[in-house]
Amino acid sequence: MAEKPQPVRVLYCQVCSLPAEYCEFGPDFKKCKPWLIQNAPDLYPDLINESSSNEADKVADQLQSTAISSAAGDTATPSGSTPAPQEEVKRLPGGKIKKKEKPEVIIEKVTRNKRKCITTIKGLDHFGVKLTDASKKLGKKFATGASVVKGPTEKEQIDVQGDISYDIVDFITETWPDVPETAIYLIEDGKKVSAA
Numbered sequence: 001m002a003e004k005p006q007p008v009r010v011l012y013c014q015v016c017s018l019p020a021e022y023c024e025f026g027p028d029f030k031k032c033k034p035w036l037i038q039n040a041p042d043l044y045p046d047l048i049n050e051s052s053s054n055e056a057d058k059v060a061d062q063l064q065s066t067a068i069s070s071a072a073g074d075t076a077t078p079s080g081s082t083p084a085p086q087e088e089v090k091r092l093p094g095g096k097i098k099k100k101e102k103p104e105v106i107i108e109k110v111t112r113n114k115r116k117c118i119t120t121i122k123g124l125d126h127f128g129v130k131l132t133d134a135s136k137k138l139g140k141k142f143a144t145g146a147s148v149v150k151g152p153t154e155k156e157q158i159d160v161q162g163d164i165s166y167d168i169v170d171f172i173t174e175t176w177p178d179v180p181e182t183a184i185y186l187i188e189d190g191k192k193v194s195a196a
């Protein structure tokens with residue numbers, strides 16, 4: 001007989017708090033891996049093969065760090081060309097990962113046409129902020145539309161309708177005390193300006 005349909009149940013990663021299937025798009029997939037192997041092996045069958053073979057592990061690590069650096073945007077190097085094992089990410093004892101890059105929140109005003117303007121916010125997820133939650137709060141606070149969208153580098157960002165780039169820094173630091181003002185940057189006329 002046919003199998004009963006399973007109720008849909010979302011498994012949240014306890015490392016990055018994204019649904020487990022999105023970990024690979026999350027801020028630090030490497031940190032999630034051990035947890036995923038334990039708790040969601042079906043979602044990432046490759047991880048198990050990867051961890052059972054040192055050679056494959058190395059290759060995967062290289063691929064992974066390429067993926068991380070290109071996803072980070074600005075400082076991305078062209079991928080694939082250099083076989084040198086340049087580690088972007090340092091592995092600390094206990095499997096902890098140390099990133100060279102400091103996490104940042106980038107706020108940019110984008111004018112779609114003369115009257116329409118949106119403010120994009122990138123990087124809140126680096127500080128453990130849930131983007132869907134943040135977008136709701138922003139929409140409510142500024143009484144406007146806000147949504148989580150995929151940016152050009154496939155990273156998720158929040159788009160808020162209207163120009164809120166001046167009020168938003170205070171709102172972020174008040175709402176999410178984990179985000180220091182010094183980590184917030186505004187893009188103004190193509191220049192990156194610290195909000196602090």
Ligand SMILES: [Zn+2]
Nearest residue numbers: 013016023032
């Ligand atoms: Zn995760």
